[in-house]
Amino acid sequence: xxxxxxxxxxxxxxxxxxxxxxxxxxxxxxxxxxxxxxxxxxxxxxxxxxxxxxxxxxxxxxxxxxxxxxxxxxxxxxxxxxxxxxxxxxxxxxxxxxxxxxxxxxxxxxxxxxxxxxxxxxxxxxxxxxxxxxxxxxxxxxxxxxxxxxxxxxxxxxxxxxxxxxxxxxxxxxxxxxxxxxxxxxxxxxxxxxxxxxxxxxxxxxxxxxxxxxxxxxxxxxxxxxxxxxxx
Amino acid sequence: xxxxxxxxxxxxxxxxxxxxxxxxxxxxxxxxxxxxxxxxxxxxxxxxxxxxxxxxxxxxxxxxxxxxxxxxxxxxxxxxxxxxxxxxxxxxxxxxxxxxxxxxxxxxxxxxxxxxxxxxxxxxxxxxxxxxxxxxxxxxxxxxxxxxxxxxxxxxxxxxxxxxxxxxxxxxxxxxxxxxxxxxxxxxxxxxxxxxxxxxxxxxxxxxxxxxxxxxxxx
Numbered sequence: 224x225x226x227x228x229x230x231x232x233x234x235x236x237x238x239x240x241x242x243x244x245x246x247x248x249x250x251x252x253x254x255x256x257x258x259x260x261x262x263x264x265x266x267x268x269x270x271x272x273x274x275x276x277x278x279x280x281x282x283x284x285x286x287x288x289x290x291x292x293x294x295x296x297x298x299x300x301x302x303x304x305x306x307x308x309x310x311x312x313x314x315x316x317x318x319x320x321x322x323x324x325x326x327x328x329x330x331x332x333x334x335x336x337x338x339x340x341x342x343x344x345x346x347x348x349x350x351x352x353x354x355x356x357x358x359x360x361x362x363x364x365x366x367x368x369x370x371x372x373x374x375x376x377x378x379x380x381x382x383x384x385x386x387x388x389x390x391x392x393x394x395x396x397x398x399x400x401x402x403x404x405x406x407x408x409x410x411x412x413x414x415x416x417x418x419x420x421x422x423x424x425x426x427x428x429x430x431x432x433x434x435x436x437x438x439x440x441x442x443x444x445x446x447x448x449x450x451x452x453x454x455x
Numbered sequence: 456x457x458x459x460x461x462x463x464x465x466x467x468x469x470x471x472x473x474x475x476x477x478x479x480x481x482x483x484x485x486x487x488x489x490x491x492x493x494x495x496x497x498x499x500x501x502x503x504x505x506x507x508x509x510x511x512x513x514x515x516x517x518x519x520x521x522x523x524x525x526x527x528x529x530x531x532x533x534x535x536x537x538x539x540x541x542x543x544x545x546x547x548x549x550x551x552x553x554x555x556x557x558x559x560x561x562x563x564x565x566x567x568x569x570x571x572x573x574x575x576x577x578x579x580x581x582x583x584x585x586x587x588x589x590x591x592x593x594x595x596x597x598x599x600x601x602x603x604x605x606x607x608x609x610x611x612x613x614x615x616x617x618x619x620x621x622x623x624x625x626x627x628x629x630x631x632x633x634x635x636x637x638x639x640x641x642x643x644x645x646x647x648x649x650x651x652x653x654x655x656x657x658x659x660x661x662x663x664x665x666x667x668x669x670x671x672x673x674x
Contacts, residue, residue, distance in 0.1 A: 275555065275588065284544075287544050289544070289547045289551075290551060291550070291551055291554060294547050294550045294551055294554070295547070297546075297547070297550070298543050298544070298546070298547040301543035301546065302543045314528050314531040314532050315514075315517055315519070315528070317527075317528070317531065318519045318524050318525070318527070318528040319519075321521070321524045321527070322519065322520060322521055322524050325521055325524065326505065360505060
């Protein structure tokens with residue numbers, strides 16, 4: 224497989240999932256082209272590239288299409304296999320990283336969505352509580368995985384850092400809109416330091432959107448959602 | 456160091472049977488511990504405190520949870536008889552389809568059988584679409600993994616065996632030979648595969664257990 228074949232990423236600057244392959248490509252110093260999708264409007268190209276899920280991100284590597292953000296990250300790690308590695312080398316550490324990444328996608332992200340877009344105050348409150356519980360578990364996981372080093376992956380940014388870190392922008396939006404602190408020196412001191420290291424990392428800082436920009440996006444999405452809601 | 460491999464599972468669970476198939480493919484000896492989900496053991500709660508679910512594999516005292524994560528761990532630890540393909544692109548495709556089965560297929564298939572009224576109708580329609588997608592993906596291959604079973608075949612165990620049992624129990628005719636000839640042919644190869652046939656629960660007991668637990672499904 225020719226590593227030198229052109230790499231494109233179909234994504235959107237505001238999407239945490241689309242950020243994941245970009246970080247991975249930057250870690251590997253692989254050049255890529257961004258094909259930016261508009262919010263609320265899926266291009267024919269996207270629908271053709273990912274007919275099953277119709278979602279971003281999609282990685283286009285030569286004539287190959289890879290879908291699902293964490294699957295793309297692993298693909299990038301396996302194709303451009305020289306250092307720095309994104310996944311740990313030890314099978315058990317890899318399994319732990321994948322377990323927590325699955326937790327982020329299956330539990331943490333849905334709770335964040337619920338806290339922001341849940342219908343009614345009760346739903347938003349329930350989402351927020353689940354987020355707080357989730358962050359407590361992730362704080363614990365961070366302490367165990369990092370073993371005193373800055374990242375879940377140790378000294379280097381790794382798979383689980385990417386899986387969770389991409390949500391930091393939207394986490395800050397949640398903190399602002401619900402007027403609460405989620406990453407907190409008292410409750411999640413490890414994650415507070417980790418978040419700073421993550422956002423300052425050269426592979427992240429150019430692709431992490433500003434909180435204010437994301438707040439504008441959330442207003443646009445809310446308007447689109449209200450406009451497309453069926454009449455009562 | 457002598458290998459110590461334990462698996463916490465439930466006899467009627469497709470998820471723990473998946474892990475057993477992977478272990479059998481690799482010829483790994485393991486101790487199986489049957490869990491009572493209405494009365495979870497202290498060990499299970501210790502080894503999977505986050506989700507408190509089976510299956511959990513414990514290898515030399517170290518626990519791993521989530522069936523597809525466990526299967527990849529098994530593949531990386533015991534390297535002979537590979538479960539995932541070699542090339543990164545083929546591996547990405549295998550992971551994609553395994554995830555598709557878990558995230559899209561399992562819930563709608565379950566609801567096709569056990570839910571009622573409009574919810575059931577909608578589930579049946581969606582399940583049919585997903586089965587068509589899998590039928591196309593399988594094509595003329597013997598298994599999703601090619602000549603030999605792979606990650607996707609193991610992931611599809613619910614379709615390979617449980618769905619047939621559920622169809623018998625409920626009278627639902629979702630996966631039939633006229634609608635899905637390739638998947639039906641695959642099922643036949645699947646349930647007769649050496650690594651799989653000894654790892655399936657007895658069908659009559661499974662039907663009995665599902666009937667007792669979930670009640671009569673509407674026909």
